Amino acid sequence: MSSVPPSSSGPDRRSFLQAAGVGIGALLAGAGLAGQAEAAGGAPRLRDEPFRLGVASGEPTSDGCVLWTRLAPEPLADDGHGGMPRAGYDVRWQVAEDERFRRVVRSGTVTALPELGHSVHPQVHGLRPGRQHFYRFRAQGHTSPVGRFRTAPHARSGGAFTFATASCQAWYHGHFSAYRDLVAKDPDVVFFLGDYIYEYGISAANMERNAPLPGARHERETNTLADYRVRYSLFKSDPDLQAAHAAAPWILTPDDHEVQNDYADEKSYYGLSEEDFLLRRAVAYRAYYENCPLPPLALAHGPDAQLHRRLRYGGLATLHVLDARQYRDSKPANTDEQYAPGRTMLGAAQERWLYRGLRTSDTRWNLLLQQVGMVKVTENRVDQWDGYPAARQRLLDVLGERGVAPSVVFTGDCHRSIAGDLLADFADPKSAVVSSEFLVTSIASDGDGAPTDNYTKDWMQHPWMKFYDGRRGYVLGHADAGAITAEYRAVPYIRADNQAPGISLDRFEVEHGRPGMQKVS
Ligand SMILES: [Fe+2]
Structure with a gap:
């Protein structure tokens, strides 16, 4: 469904923002690809712990949820980039049915982009309903704290x-x-x-x-x-x-x-x-x-x-x-x-x-x-x-x-x-x-x-x-x-x-x- 009610000034609003450089195209598409290309070319290594903002999950369904983290070795860095280089970084995620991750049931890799503050929001599907799950992230040799959610x-x-x-x-x-x-x-x-x-x-x-x-x-x-x-x-x-x-x-x-x-x-x-x-x-x-x-x-x-x-x-x-x-x-x-x-x-x-x-x-x-x-x-x-x-x-x-x-x-x-x-x-x-x-x-x-x-x-x-x-x-x-x-x-x-x-x-x-x-x- 449309998120814009008929009375709003949708088209005008969008064109002015695109002119101002904050349309979705400018925000993500072009800049995002640039970030990925830079990462592929060898981004600087992250020596400091990047998971200082913790982990989160949301939007639980009967077969999954959204996982979240944001890479930020210096969360309060003045420029808003959390101490991260302007490059994309791969983040691996795992979901297990046990706290020790012996029964990993889903896993994947997503790219944390500077254009989104190095946040990631992988969507997990295919889990069993009504069950406790555990999740964690890995990036650059660092492992995040473990979070849990029930489907x-x-x-x-x-x-x-x-x-x-x-x-x-x-x-x-x-x-x-x-x-x-x-x-x-x-x-x-x-x-x-x-x-x-x-x-x-x-x-x-x-x-x-x-x-x-x-x-x-x-x-x-x-x-x-x-x-x-x-x-x-x-x-x-x-x-x-x-x-x-x-x-x-x-x-x-x-x-x-x-x-x-x-x-x-x-x-x-x-x-x-x-x-x-x-x-x-x-x-x-x-x-x-x-x-x-x-x-x-x-x-x-x-x-x-x-x-x-x-x-x-x-x-x-x-x-x-x-x-x-x-x-x-x-x-x-x-x-x-x-x-x-x-x-x-x-x-x-x-x-x-x-x-x-x-x-x-x-x-x-x-x-x-x-x-x-x-x-x-x-x-x-x-x-x-x-x-x-x-x-x-x-x-x-x-x-x-x-x-x-x-x-x-x-x-x-x-x-x-x-x-x-x-x-x-x-x-x-x-x-x-x-x-x-x-x-x-x-x-x-x-x-x-x-x-x-x-x-x-x-x-x-x-x-x-x-x-x-x-x-x-x-x-x-x-x-x-x-x-x-x-x-x-x-x-x-x-x-x-x-x-x-x-x-x-x-x-x-x-x-x-x-x-x-x-x-x-
Ligand atoms: Fe309030």
Whole structure:
């Protein structure tokens, strides 16, 4: 399907970017071949350890997944090339059914190119469903750490799976301690719902993590491809983040801070011209792909990347991964605009794709993995679905249709653990519950946090809201044919060090065939 909705300025946008030298042709084809030719002619040897950014897997299917690593002997090198020569390097990958790699079941070689920050994303197929696998990379005589992933169950099998949802990891606000607890819980899959990096400058003014300041390189907001690449390297230097990637496959979708705060489609919230902002979006999307275990379709073509997609966990769940940034209408200028019936959060094409997918999915559950709060809070929250009420109503109408499998919505962005039911009509608090939403707090953004804060009242004023906590953490979930459970887990602090133990805050259950979440004692 097309990733560009009819209302966008596709052709103009593309031709201007190609003229500016960041069209996909300039990005990859010509430059990529040059890189390979240079490697064949004898690239410099890599003496230093190139796997300092760790390994990752993503997009689990019943027969494989995407593997990821990025060669970077000096991840924080100022030019964004990670200390790598401008040449292609062969990287060998292996997947085994045992940790000692005695039963290697798939292997291959891919080329890490400078044009993609020496990242590789080999796609593995032909594995057995529902099984634990181990993987590693080799390059230039170096061997990477070992990662593991479990393939999704067979497409028709019922079964069960465990998952975790996480989002918002502002490195400078604290340690990623919540990932230590997540790794100990060993989920089958991790859903990361946006703000993998933050674009803001990092200085003494906003540094809350007990660690040395990262230096002048990071004092200004990210703007160039090198800026974004080095920013990913900085955030990925957190050992608990690397451990979480190595422990389970991730399914990721970005929110705004992977590019710039509160952007909407081609519009910057900070007054950049459309052309300047699209150039920035192009390099930001590219750095995002380079640094995450994303599928090939997510590789940006200029400023456009197809990030919404569907995955399947056996016969149990269809995962609808949404993109609520790239096609959304801008913030409303007034309430007439806010309540206009044609207003869209996902864009016309993605809306059609989502509604069709919800209506035709043949699994027991629909899980929506998305960026910003869907539940009604206040009409001032115009960056969330509250700013797009007509679009929210269209989606709620579909979720409430007879024949659409029960759904649960998982959301990032709000830096708080919040849970609430989604009503057929929020104007009528007695109307039917059509779905339930679990908003995950941040891994680090907003520092230590506290159980209650200035926003508690805003969110909890409505009868459909069920839970609120302002500390850092994640959601640990379990899905089977009978129910989906979501446990809010937290760490008491993150600024001082990464040693805080994980604690359970509360647990909720959505039973199949019984709308609404119930607290599990
Ligand atoms: Fe965030």
